[in-house]
Amino acid sequence: MTIPIVYTDRHLLHNPPYEIYDGVKESYAEKAKRLTSIMAALKKNGFKNIIEPRKFSLELITQMHQRQYISFLQKRSEGLKKDELLHPSYFITDTYAPITNGTYDAAVSAVDVVLTAAELVQGGEPTAYAVCRPPGHHAEYKSMGGYCYFNNAAIAAEYLSKKGSVAILDIDYHHGNGTQSAFYDRSDVLYVSIHADPADAYPYISGFVDEQGVREGKGLNKNYPLPLGTNDSQYAETLNKALADVRKFNPKYLVVSAGFDTYQHDPICGFRLTIPFYEQMAQSIAELKLPTLIVQEGGYNVKDLGDIAVSFLKGFKKSE
Ligand code: OKP
Numbered sequence: 001m002t003i004p005i006v007y008t009d010r011h012l013l014h015n016p017p018y019e020i021y022d023g024v025k026e027s028y029a030e031k032a033k034r035l036t037s038i039m040a041a042l043k044k045n046g047f048k049n050i051i052e053p054r055k056f057s058l059e060l061i062t063q064m065h066q067r068q069y070i071s072f073l074q075k076r077s078e079g080l081k082k083d084e085l086l087h088p089s090y091f092i093t094d095t096y097a098p099i100t101n102g103t104y105d106a107a108v109s110a111v112d113v114v115l116t117a118a119e120l121v122q123g124g125e126p127t128a129y130a131v132c133r134p135p136g137h138h139a140e141y142k143s144m145g146g147y148c149y150f151n152n153a154a155i156a157a158e159y160l161s162k163k164g165s166v167a168i169l170d171i172d173y174h175h176g177n178g179t180q181s182a183f184y185d186r187s188d189v190l191y192v193s194i195h196a197d198p199a200d201a202y203p204y205i206s207g208f209v210d211e212q213g214v215r216e217g218k219g220l221n222k223n224y225p226l227p228l229g230t231n232d233s234q235y236a237e238t239l240n241k242a243l244a245d246v247r248k249f250n251p252k253y254l255v256v257s258a259g260f261d262t263y264q265h266d267p268i269c270g271f272r273l274t275i276p277f278y279e280q281m282a283q284s285i286a287e288l289k290l291p292t293l294i295v296q297e298g299g300y301n302v303k304d305l306g307d308i309a310v311s312f313l314k315g316f317k318k319s320e
Pocket residue numbers: 021026096135137138146147172173174175202259261268297298299
């Protein structure tokens with residue numbers, strides 16, 4: 001049996017035509033085709049255990065997001081015509097998370113995907129992969145931003161944390177400000193992130209080394225910013241430090257916020273990781289021998305995204 005892959009095409013409902021960067025309209029990098037690329041490559045490479053998500057109660061979203069925020073997104077989304085785009089004035093941190101008619105439904109579907117995969121891991125599956133979009137790790141308690149609306153990984157980690165402690169390893173190129181803030185004062189959830197130095201890259205205002213958690217969460221937030229141009233061996237060295245943090249915390253579950261925008265040919269990012277390195281990375285993660293939920297975050301090279309995902313999953317298969 002191969003790794004269960006949870007996927008639904010309801011994400012297609014969200015496909016904004018453009019984003020605004022420094023006042024200029026650009027093509028939207030977080031394209032629906034990203035997941036098409038991943039699913040095609042997985043099927044082609046023998047990952048055939050594909051599962052439709054089941055519907056979860058919306059109450060699980062309210063554990064990580066304010067009710068007014070959730071209903072704002074729903075109402076604004078559903079009030080739009082098919083081709084309308086809204087950059088709201090409230091509940092938003094930047095110009096990279098516009099609302100369209102299908103945004104709310106797609107965002108809810110991503111939560112269903114990640115919770116279905118979390119449930120499998122909780123039920124004894126060693127690894128499950130949630131192929132979801134829109135991504136989540138920039139979404140905070142009451143704000144959307146950076147292509148994110150609901151924080152899929154945080155909602156799943158919260159769900160798993162009811163049964164035991166959780167470590168979140170965020171390997172997306174960008175710092176997951178939303179996930180960090182969700183668990184910043186908690187002792188039962190560790191957040192460890194490797195990302196481009198926020199001095200050079202989005203989200204600019206968080207992801208620095210001195211953000212280490214507060215109160216019961218003190219010491220349980222770890223940021224590893226890396227310079228532009230980081231390559232495989234430099235990344236591997238930092239990954240080992242991050243994995244040592246996870247080992248020391250000794251959690252019951254691991255959630256990996258898996259962004260593939262660290263890839264050398266990503267169109268909007270600046271690291272230099274190669275496709276075979278993702279398998280190596282996954283093997284090191286799998287050596288933790290923890291029940292692991294993989295949550296799709298970023299990754300914008302539509303053409304190569306599928307090959308990266310396949311390489312990554314191969315690293316987990318070896319440990320089965
Ligand atoms: C989301 B995830 C480029 C600027 C856009 C927004 C990045 C959001 C990344 N035109 N910056 O973490 O991959």
